[in-house]
Amino acid sequence: MNSYLRRAVGTALLGTLGATTLAACGESDNGTDSKTVTVVSHDSFVVSKSVLDEFTKQTGYKVKVARGADAGAAVNQAILSKGNPQGDVFFGIDNTLLSRALDEGVFAPYRAKDLDQVPAELQLDAAKHRVTPVDTGDICVNYDRKYFADKKLAPPQTFDDLVKPQYKNLLVTENAATSSPGLGFLLGTVGAYGDDGWQDYWKKLKDNGVEVVDGWEQAYNDRFSGSGGGSGKGDKPLVVSYASSPPAEVVGVKPQPKEAPTGVATGTCFRQIEFAGLLDGAKNSKGGKALLDFMLSKTFQEDVPVKMYVNPVRRDAKLPEIFTKYGERITKPATVTPEKITENREQWIKSWTSLVVK
Numbered sequence: 451m452n453s454y455l456r457r458a459v460g461t462a463l464l465g466t467l468g469a470t471t472l473a474a475c476g477e478s479d480n481g482t483d484s485k486t487v488t489v490v491s492h493d494s495f496v497v498s499k500s501v502l503d504e505f506t507k508q509t510g511y512k513v514k515v516a517r518g519a520d521a522g523a524a525v526n527q528a529i530l531s532k533g534n535p536q537g538d539v540f541f542g543i544d545n546t547l548l549s550r551a552l553d554e555g556v557f558a559p560y561r562a563k564d565l566d567q568v569p570a571e572l573q574l575d576a577a578k579h580r581v582t583p584v585d586t587g588d589i590c591v592n593y594d595r596k597y598f599a600d601k602k603l604a605p606p607q608t609f610d611d612l613v614k615p616q617y618k619n620l621l622v623t624e625n626a627a628t629s630s631p632g633l634g635f636l637l638g639t640v641g642a643y644g645d646d647g648w649q650d651y652w653k654k655l656k657d658n659g660v661e662v663v664d665g666w667e668q669a670y671n672d673r674f675s676g677s678g679g680g681s682g683k684g685d686k687p688l689v690v691s692y693a694s695s696p697p698a699e700v701v702g703v704k705p706q707p708k709e710a711p712t713g714v715a716t717g718t719c720f721r722q723i724e725f726a727g728l729l730d731g732a733k734n735s736k737g738g739k740a741l742l743d744f745m746l747s748k749t750f751q752e753d754v755p756v757k758m759y760v761n762p763v764r765r766d767a768k769l770p771e772i773f774t775k776y777g778e779r780i781t782k783p784a785t786v787t788p789e790k791i792t793e794n795r796e797q798w799i800k801s802w803t804s805l806v807v808k
Contacts, residue, residue, distance in 0.1 A: 487737035488514045488537035490528060490729070492521040495541055496757040497750070505744050511737040521630055522547065528729065529554045535729035538738035541584065541745075545574060545723045546633055548581065549792035557581055557727035560739050564746040567764045572723055574788055581725035584745050585760040588693040588780040589634035590719040591621065592712045594676030597687035606688065608717030609642050612655060619659035621688040622673040625807065627799050629665045630722075635690045636802055637791065638720030641784030648798075652805050661686060662807055670695075679703065680711040693719060694759040697776040714778040721783035724760065 489495065495515055502513050514537075518524030521542045528540050532554060543551055551557065557580040565573070565582065572583040591612065593605040606612050612621060624632030639648045663669050670677050670691055673684035679699055696710030726745055728738045744750055751762035755773050762769075769777075 484734040484737060485511055486514055487511045487539065487734055487741045488516055490516045490524060490537035490540045492524050492542040493517045494758060498753050498757060501749055501753045504749055509740045511740060525551055528556050532556050533731045535731050538729060538732040538734045539726055539741050540729050541726040543725050545788050546637065546791055548574060548725060549788045552580055555730060558730045560728045560742060562746050563743040567746065567766065569765065572763050574723065581727040582742050582745065583723055583763045584726050585724045585754050585758065585763060587722045587760040588719040588783050589631045589638065589690065589722060590693045591715040592676065592689050592691040592695050593715060594680065594687040595711055595713055596680050597675055605713060605715065607715050609639060613658050617658065620686060622661040622663060622669050622686040623690040624666055624669050625662050625664050626802050631666050631690050634720045634722055636798065637786050638718065638784040640798065641720065641786045649801060649805060652802065656806050676712045693778045693780050697772045698759050700772065700776055710776045716778055716780055719780045719783040721785050
């Protein structure tokens, strides 16, 4: 499957960082004289070579990417190495973990050019500009169209639907303690039902036979019946994934189908916003700032959907046809403020684990 579909995998707190070079280059440790900009990121940061070449042409800097196994692991490593970072720019921290890194002082302030092209509601650190929004995605329940057509059963569309008897034993989700989409789905239920209602909702969901697995790969590729264009080996026709999973399912398929083999339950979504930031103590802060500027350029923003299957943040960035034809535009996702997430995340996860897993 595509790089986007690997982005969600992994633990939320621990892991080790590996390195992959996307552009051949010679490194230097002499600060702003360096011609290399190093990006620390999760394992699914993918940019077209032509786009990286354009950045090099414009600025003279080449890009090296040091990848972690997943977003949570990469964030944890950035916190452990703060002040002496493994790169110049961090890409891939989202609103579920953002305030943790901000509180730890991982990033240096920088206001990227063209930030005025980004909607204000996506600028979650607008007062200090320690991070720059780069893309958005929606964590949602996906469904296997063929299963529901064969059963002559309407697929669920809302959180409320998922606890109805006709959907008993059909849903697989990821562990909120070990997976980014699992945590996002939990936060979606918090946003939908509030502090007083989300636990009762999960009790109902558990009684209705929800299955919990460690991460996205296992949920989507092993348990979901709709993965791989409907050839999935699992027996669960409902899975927590992304609103942009359906376009990913039709990439390279010939002839192109009338619709994707999977659909999105649009009333089950939680909005993720992904950010990049200049790492405090970066050896090449000048190059890092240039890269942050470039990440908000139309060139980079219009590359984001086709390489990472997420939405650009820039207002005037055009979506590719595969997104407009096969994707779902989520207009009313559930949201929870970063401050509230920081204040309650660990307790929510602990309570969820006690309710659902143990």
